[in-house]
Amino acid sequence: MVRSMVPGRGVQRLFIKASTRKRQYFDKVLAATLSFHTVVCYMLVMKIGTLELCNNLILAPLSGVADAPFRNMAARWGAGMVTSEMISAHSLARGDARAMEMLRHDSRTCAFTAQIFGADPEIMAEAARRAEVSGVHAVDINMGCPVNKVIRTGAGAALMREPHRAEAVIRAVRRAVSIPVTVKIRSGWDESHRNAMEIAQRAAGQGADAVTVHPRTRSQGFRGNADWSFIAKTVEAIPIPVIGNGGVSSPADAVTLLRRTGCLGVMIGRGALGRPWIFAQLEHYLRGEPLPDTPGKVQLLQEILNHLHLAAQRTQRPGAISRMRMHIAWYTRGLPGARFLRKCLHLSNDFASMENILVSYFRNLGEDQFIEDGC
Numbered sequence: 001m002v003r004s005m006v007p008g009r010g011v012q013r014l015f016i017k018a019s020t021r022k023r024q025y026f027d028k029v030l031a032a033t034l035s036f037h038t039v040v041c042y043m044l045v046m047k048i049g050t051l052e053l054c055n056n057l058i059l060a061p062l063s064g065v066a067d068a069p070f071r072n073m074a075a076r077w078g079a080g081m082v083t084s085e086m087i088s089a090h091s092l093a094r095g096d097a098r099a100m101e102m103l104r105h106d107s108r109t110c111a112f113t114a115q116i117f118g119a120d121p122e123i124m125a126e127a128a129r130r131a132e133v134s135g136v137h138a139v140d141i142n143m144g145c146p147v148n149k150v151i152r153t154g155a156g157a158a159l160m161r162e163p164h165r166a167e168a169v170i171r172a173v174r175r176a177v178s179i180p181v182t183v184k185i186r187s188g189w190d191e192s193h194r195n196a197m198e199i200a201q202r203a204a205g206q207g208a209d210a211v212t213v214h215p216r217t218r219s220q221g222f223r224g225n226a227d228w229s230f231i232a233k234t235v236e237a238i239p240i241p242v243i244g245n246g247g248v249s250s251p252a253d254a255v256t257l258l259r260r261t262g263c264l265g266v267m268i269g270r271g272a273l274g275r276p277w278i279f280a281q282l283e284h285y286l287r288g289e290p291l292p293d294t295p296g297k298v299q300l301l302q303e304i305l306n307h308l309h310l311a312a313q314r315t316q317r318p319g320a321i322s323r324m325r326m327h328i329a330w331y332t333r334g335l336p337g338a339r340f341l342r343k344c345l346h347l348s349n350d351f352a353s354m355e356n357i358l359v360s361y362f363r364n365l366g367e368d369q370f371i372e373d374g375c
């Protein structure tokens, strides 16, 4: 088998220039080549402005989920970049302790971007400055949050309804920091207002270094089909890297997303819950190498304990125990007796007793009962 060249900007450009018919032809040739002769490597050393990522696989911002311990797990399993939970620009700008704590990043192996949300350009700029001073590698502007509490303030997805304000926010943040600035958008507000390409063009025009597209509208929330054609259209519309997001839960999904849309990076959210090793699996698959095994019983317990120990170092964070219960529920999804395990964990209020419960649960779990997650 021959490994082809890494398809980077060259391939993206080729897609941009090709007419639809040519593009379909190119796709067919690529598919034929893939199946008969070549394993194409989709793994890229991705550049976002001045920042060079070790690969093009990114952990999504996940409010209430992607805290430092979980990000650390994703980094250990090979994510090229991890993103903070969304942080209120107001809180960050006034140096609120909890907001500052959300900027803490422990992993040295992978880049860390802080996502901020707000609608006031000056406050967003001040928040970005604080994030830069704290040592993050990039700042991401949230233009996708669908939650009413955020929308009411004009922030999140509401910015997509106000392109001039969106532009002013990006301009102010860009001027405030020297690290890369990225913008995360949806396909639009609702079915009849899908303006992702316009917002992406404005972002590129104001000096943003990359745009992430989650191609659901605000009305869709997190349900329904993520229409990847919007990612492809955005790739064609702007000269900066596009990161595709939405519905990637397996290595095959990631390759399909990269191939169909020409985007350069893949962002994974829910696909990483309870299985941060998805990044290692994706990395091997995108390199055209055999998939590593999903962790078996012994390794799964070890991984959960690793996560638990990382969380235990941060007990000062409110809700640390209940967050860990939530993560354990994801890790053990589908395993026999997982419901009983969850009930037991609800009765425990410290990390040491959680560890004991986990160890005895896994001790009683026979190898033959162990269910692979099928990734």
Ligand SMILES: Cc1cc2nc3c(=O)[nH]c(=O)nc-3n(C[C@H](O)[C@H](O)[C@H](O)COP(=O)(O)O)c2cc1C
Binding pocket: 060, 061, 062, 063, 064, 065, 085, 086, 115, 142, 143, 144, 145, 184, 214, 222, 245, 246, 247, 248, 267, 268, 269, 270, 271
């Ligand atoms: C629990 C949860 C929290 C999320 N929090 C954020 C957030 O803070 N900022 C953001 O831009 N998107 C947030 N999202 C959206 C994800 O980043 C991502 O765009 C979406 O889940 C689609 O990707 P997926 O199909 O890989 O999960 C959140 C999604 C979920 C499910």
